[in-house]
Structures are given as C-alpha cells and as structure tokens.
Amino acid sequence: MVRLARYYKVYPLSIIKGSMQYVWDSGGNRYIDANTGHGVAFMGHSNPEIINAVKAQLDKITTVPLNMGNEARDEFVSEFSKIIPHGFDTVFLQNTGTEAVETAIKIGKKVTRRKTIVAFTNSFHGRTMGSLSVTWNENYRKAFQPLYPHVRFGTFNNVNEVDKLIDDDVCCVIVEPVQGEGGLNTATVNFLKALREAASRVNALLIFDEIQCGFGRTGEAWAFQHYGVEPDLFTAGKAIAGGLPIGLVVAKGEFGDVFSPGEHGSTFAGNPVVMAAAAAATRVFTRVNVPSIVKETGSLLAKRLSELNSRLVIRVKGMGLMIGVELRTRAEPYVEALMRHGILALTAGVNVVRFLPPYMISGDDVEAIVNALNEVLKTQ
Template sequence: MSNFIHSEKPIRIERGEGAYLYDTDGTEYLDCGASYACTPLGHDHPAVNEAVHDQVDRLTFVQASYPVDARDRAFDALAAAAPEGLENVWLCNSGTEANEAALKFARSATGRSKIVATMQGFHGRTMGALATTWNNDYRDPFEPLIGDVEFVPYGDSEALAEAVDDETAAVIVEPIQGEGGINVPTDGYLAAARECTEDAGAALVFDEVQTGMGRTGTLWASQQAGVVPDVLTTAKGLANGLPAGTALCADWIADDHGPHNATFSGGPVVSAAVDATVSTLVEEEVPSNAGAVGEYLRAGLDAAIGDDVREIRGEGLMIGIEVKRGANRALRDLALDSNLLALPAGRSVVRLLPPLVLDEDDADEVVDALSNVLGGES
C-alpha cells in the first residue's frame, strides 16, 4: 500500500467514543486534533449514527434535482441556524468547495473580479480557494493561480479599507485564523470589514470552516462580533465526520449565483448527518459547553504553563499555544508520552480542536499532558 499524500502517524486508529480514540492495541488517546474539528458531537454519537444508518437503508444517493426528505431537513436545519438573512443554503463536500463557491458567487453577483484576502489566511487547496490562501508552501507548486487577489495584514482595518475599492468582488476572512496560528483579530475588525464592503458594493465572505458549528462558544464565531456577512461558509464539523460543506448566502448573492453546482451536493446520507448534527448542536446547547469548558481549559493552561510558553490564545475550544521550540516535537511527545493527539498551526503553535463534548475532567487531562511536555520549556 502506498500513501503518497499523507505522512502517516505511528498510531493505527480503530474506533472512537466521545472525545477519545483507541488504537488497534486498545490504547486510549484524547482527541484534541486527530479529527481536525470534524466531530463536534464526539465520536460514535448515537443521533448521527441512527440518522445515517436509517438513510443508508432507505436511499444512498440521488442527485440534487430530485427532492428527498433528508436534504429538505438539512436545508431547514441550516436555514434555521444561519445568521439572519443567510437562509439560502448550498451544500457541498468540503470547506475548500464551499469557499470556491463563495468566490464564484461573489464574482457572478458583483460582475467584478478582485478578491481581497488576508496574510496568514487559509481557505483551501483547490485552485480558486488556494489563490486566496497566504502560505507560499501551499501555493508555489501550483502557480499560476487565478489572478486579481490582494493580500492585506490580518486585523488591520485601515489596510483592509484601503484595499477594498469599486473593483472588489469580495473580501474573504476567517473570524479567527486557524491554520495561520489561531490568530484572534482586534476588536472591531470584522465590523470594519462589513462597513468597507458595504460602501464598495462588494461581498463579505466569512470563512467559518473551522470556527463554525459551535467551536468558539457560539454557533458562529462572527456572532460574537455582531456582524453578518453576505456569504458564510462552513464545513469541518457540519456532519460530525462525514464530508460536508455549505455556503449560506444572502438573497442578492443567491439571486445571481451563476451556473455553479456539484454532483454530490446534498447527497441523502450526508444530508441526514448534517440534519442530525446541526439539530443536536442547537437543541443540546453544545456551543455553550464549548465556551464554558474552553474558558476553563485556557485558565488551567495559563496557570500550569503560561510562564513556559509564548502565548495561549483562542476562543472556546479553538486554542493555540505558541511554544518556544518547534511545535512538531511537542506534538510527537504529547502523542507518544501523554496519549494526547493535537495539531500544529504553523511552525510554533500547538493547536487544540477537541470535540465540543469535552468536559472539565477531560480538560484537566489536557492540562496535565501539556504541563508534562511543555512545563519548563526553554
């Protein structure tokens, strides 16, 4: 067997339950990144499992021109959960597809081509979304990408306002940067983005692929700023581990979206998982748990290792720990010595993205593991 895309970890995962994963030897690992923020309800969640199994028994797939109940329920759940004014739902298979659609929709609706994106931003790996992704390590092997993209410093309202003009189709921005290092913007930044795009007649696109689905303590991170974009994209946690993404659009975007579509848009099985995931997140107030446990976890980390690392930042259960040495060594030690699986965010940030069902006992376990690995770091 040859896997030429992913560098495989020395842990073969066999099953999961709640916030934990188990390898083929039965060893238990606390999942703070192995599922890449894709299982907000935790592993093996009964509501999602039941919905998926029931749908597989009924109908696996039919393309989206034919109405099916599972897709209708997913649309209804998302429209009800969407920020006011973004009830137009387009389903797809991933975050990069959602962002690709958002950029195309914005160009079609405005008749313009210029896209403004941010330094350290990450929006996906397809050719359009990649053009708005900052890191040259992702971009260089695939140049030339689509043109007419301008990058501005993240969190700099003045630089953003200067870049947005009457040729701008869209500004795309993460309410909190994920891959770029768990960077939280300055107060008022998202509101400033809303103001300058409205003044220019451009679309504001919030990439909530990672911050959405309750990750930061509210269903959408942008809710905390009180700002509604023209397009909101999300994916990772949307179907609790099944491949799904969505673009939630304002009427003026949806009315002139152009001829964009995808074969697997809103497949019945994935739609059933989307409906079960979104409904459960809302009904069980899971985002509130993420906010409370995230605050508890950050306080514990600050007390245990705050003096040993450069910074601890984030919101809810989206946490970045900027270390004084390379993140990869810390991640290896966490996995092999403390049975905690986490992620890097750039070269020096350990990123924690656990299931949102994490409780305070689990958070204490995270603190102990990170204290063992990072305490006294030099």
C-alpha cells in the first residue's frame, strides 16, 4: 500500500465537509475554522457563488494553456482589475504562492541584471529553492544548503540600516507588509517608506509579498494600502480562488513584457476552473465589500483577545483578520487544545497562536474563539 509523505505534523482529525466559517470532522463535530488552510478559505468553505461558478466551468472545459485564449481567464482579469490600484496593469498567473515569489525574483533579476536580493528577519516567502533562499527561518533552510548565495538579510522594521542594505548590487527587495509565518509582525510606515526610497535610489525593484496578507485579509484590498507606499510589484495568492490553487504577481506597466517567449511558463497557470473560481471570489469580494467587514470584525476580535487576563499572554499582534496572540511559551500545545474546544487555529513562529478566520465570522464566533482560548490558557 502506498502511503502519503508527510510534510507537517498530522493532527488526529479528519475534516470531511465545510460551509463558510465552519467545518465538520468525521465524527460530526463542528469547528470554527480560524486556520482556513493557512488562510486559503478566507472567502468561506464551499461558498455557493464560487462553487456554482466552478460547476459551470467543469461542464465547459477544464484546461487551456496560456498560449491560447479562454473566456474564464478573461472574466477573471476583468473582475480582478476592479480591485487593483491604478498603475498596476499586468498579472503573471501561477499556481502557488512560492511560484509567485520565484516569478517576482526572476522579474527583478531580468530587469536589473543584478544578483543580490534583500530580505528580512522572520520573513517567510515559500519553500522552493529561490523563495526558500529569502525565507529567514533556519529550520526551513538548513537541510537544503547551499541555497541562492546572494541574499542579504536585514532586520525587519529597522529603518536605520536600510541605506546600508540596499546598494547598486541589489536587484530586488522583498518584504511582507504583515509577516504571517514569522509571527504576525506588522511593518511600520517609516520602514516601508525607507525601503521605497532606497530601492528607487538604486533602481532596484521593491516587491511586497501579499500572499497571506492580501485580498482583504487586513481590512484593505492590499495590505500596502494601509501605508501609502507602493511597490513595483506584489505577489498574491491563497484566498483569491476560493480554495483552489493560485498564485500571481501584479506588476506596474513597465514590467509587463519582461519575459521573452520560453523564459518563463507554467503548465497549469490560468486553468479555466481556477479562473472561474477566482472571478467568482472577486465578485463576492467587491459586492459585499469584504475589507469593510474585515475592519469591523477584525477590530472586535483584536479587542476581545486583548482583554484576556492571562499571565501567559504578552500581546495581541496583527491586522484585520490576521491576528496573533503572542505567548510566553510555545504556542503549539494551545493550538492542539483549541481543537478540543471546537476552534481550528495555527501557530506563527514558536510562540504565537495565529487566527486566520474567513471574512464572514460572526460576533458569536469571535466570542467562542476568545472563550476557548481563555479556557485553554487556564488549563494547559
């Protein structure tokens, strides 16, 4: 019998169905899903509008390569254009977040013909070799050395070292406006402004990685819109296709034709079924004004979590519905205990309990999350 290779610690839980913010296990137990597959199910599990679009596309065609046109792809581009800031007019389609990061790095290298990439402490950009090279955590990196050698890590949010980091040898600077895996750390306005100014000064590309924090998760369509600082290109993915695999790079116009035929490609990118799902997800995003809902519910969740009275809690971090509770101890046991209370969460770094719920969680769901965490902090 063939067995599945394991990439993660496997919990004794088998999820068999989901509906919006809830999932059920094989024993019929319901959970509030604040894990959402590392943020993927932000638009809800089995969101009816997305499901109906996928079903309709399955009856038409399931695969069309990028060197041929397809109406589902055209529809996605049309819908997605409505939530992209002015000046960003090219989308590079991929299948995953790590592929999007690889693509962004390739654009930086092709445009500048330089070798050095600047990244930051506590960053997470993916697990393929290029994106792993700009990921900070040594636990992810050490088994696969040597990685791409020309990476310079700076300290996240340290404005004073920016000018020394970014010189004429730098092709691109990559940073998460809100670090997800690295601990729900939010960038400061001054830090992102300093990166923008330094990158512009040496004609390096500034890349914002919005794979987890983008698509409304922080209360704006894109996290960088909180800061009034624009990158040259940004990566996105996770939530955009309602649970189906997608990654993409959004670039300003001057970078739209950077690749010659054959220099870049992807077999599955722009798949019509994924495109139909992403177009439907974007329609929902726009129609219900997801960012405004996230601002309200995210503020409530952060407020209620900050009221926890536990000696184990250091602080509440994050933005929108991307919230972490930093503990004085390892977070993993508390994430496991939350499962027994009907809450699915995840860790960020070593000591942060991370909550990435769907946009439609209710006030009652927020109370259930806070009450469950309060209980496990008492008993673990």
